[in-house]
Amino acid sequence: MYRIIDGKAISASVKQRVKNGVEELSKKGITTSLAVIIVGDDPASKVYVANKKKACEALGIISEEYALPASTTQEELLSLIDTLNGRKDINGILCQLPLPSGLDENAVINAILPEKDVDAFHPQNVGKIMIGDYDFVPCTPAGIMEMLSYEGIDPEGKRCVVIGRSNIVGKPMSMLLLHKNGTVTVCHSRTKNLAEICRSADILVAAVGRACFVTADMVKDGAVVIDVGMNRVDGKLCGDVDFDSVKEKASYITPVPGGVGPMTIAMLMQNTLTAAKKQNNLL
Numbered sequence: 132m133y134r135i136i137d138g139k140a141i142s143a144s145v146k147q148r149v150k151n152g153v154e155e156l157s158k159k160g161i162t163t164s165l166a167v168i169i170v171g172d173d174p175a176s177k178v179y180v181a182n183k184k185k186a187c188e189a190l191g192i193i194s195e196e197y198a199l200p201a202s203t204t205q206e207e208l209l210s211l212i213d214t215l216n217g218r219k220d221i222n223g224i225l226c227q228l229p230l231p232s233g234l235d236e237n238a239v240i241n242a243i244l245p246e247k248d249v250d251a252f253h254p255q256n257v258g259k260i261m262i263g264d265y266d267f268v269p270c271t272p273a274g275i276m277e278m279l280s281y282e283g284i285d286p287e288g289k290r291c292v293v294i295g296r297s298n299i300v301g302k303p304m305s306m307l308l309l310h311k312n313g314t315v316t317v318c319h320s321r322t323k324n325l326a327e328i329c330r331s332a333d334i335l336v337a338a339v340g341r342a343c344f345v346t347a348d349m350v351k352d353g354a355v356v357i358d359v360g361m362n363r364v365d366g367k368l369c370g371d372v373d374f375d376s377v378k379e380k381a382s383y384i385t386p387v388p389g390g391v392g393p394m395t396i397a398m399l400m401q402n403t404l405t406a407a408k409k410q411n412n413l414l
């Protein structure tokens with residue numbers, strides 16, 4: 132019998148914790164604020180930014196949105212980041228990716244001050260995650276760790292398989308599981324015997340970007356299955372896991388929608404609170 136890990140409920144509890152933290156700071160006369168930069172007209176990016184703004188408002192976090200045209204130059208974008216870096220009243224800065232062609236994402240990631248880098252994409256923050264001494268963790272892997280912890284699932288000693296090695300999901304996810312003493316295998320498009328490796332997993336994380344990629348024959352009986360995928364098929368959102376067949380083998384499974392997705396924004400809010408506390412020497 133499987134149990135669905137309810138991302139909506141867990142993210143609500145994280146958000147409540149953040150709201151309480153923001154209120155505590157407010158009592159000390161400290162505001163918590165996030166600047167969000169969006170360049171161009173990508174519809175998905177617009178939705179993500181609108182959702183981040185809504186979440187900030189609900190938790191008492193001040194949000195400033197900078198919507199720049201696709202024609203924005205690299206210099207203009209870096210100049211805005213420089214201004215936001217210098218403002219004491221801005222705790223977190225994020226630039227919604229992907230950027231329109233012609234803009235250098237790495238330069239933008241490098242330009243954001245590490246202490247305001249609430250996406251945890253700056254090389255300094257990436258390095259700190261590797262060492263295991265970090266303040267910010269990329270929001271999606273952080274959200275997955277929160278889900279595991281909420282459900283009482285301890286990765287220690289477990290075989291963990293992560294499918295995907297992106298900088299924002301797969302790699303940091305594998306490091307976080309390793310820090311929790313999981314035995315971690317990272318798979319990618321060149322992995323041989325993928326199904327066999329997946330079948331060895333006690334905890335299987337799918338971050339591939341292909342609808343229904345993980346099928347029941349790739350899953351061990353009793354595995355914990357975490358579906359990061361957000362794919363559109365005929366206008367419908369679906370994950371990387373073939374939920375209907377895989378759920379029968381899993382002990383725990385995340386749905387799409389309502390699984391990992393809601394956690395990502397909640398953890399962004401948590402990172403923003405952490406930034407505000409750190410910048411006011413309260414951590």
Ligand code: NAP
Binds near residue numbers: 295298319321392
């Ligand atoms: P990405 O950068 O495209 O990375 C996909 C990874 O999957 C790559 O490492 C790739 O391997 C691997 N892969 C592709 N085809 C494969 C195959 N046939 N066998 C094994 N591995 C394969 O994607 P991402 O940014 O990590 O995102 C992954 C998914 O998660 C997407 O659906 C995305 O929309 C979703 N996502 C969701 C959230 C959320 O909040 N829920 C947040 C972020 C991302 P190579 O490295 O060899 O190319």
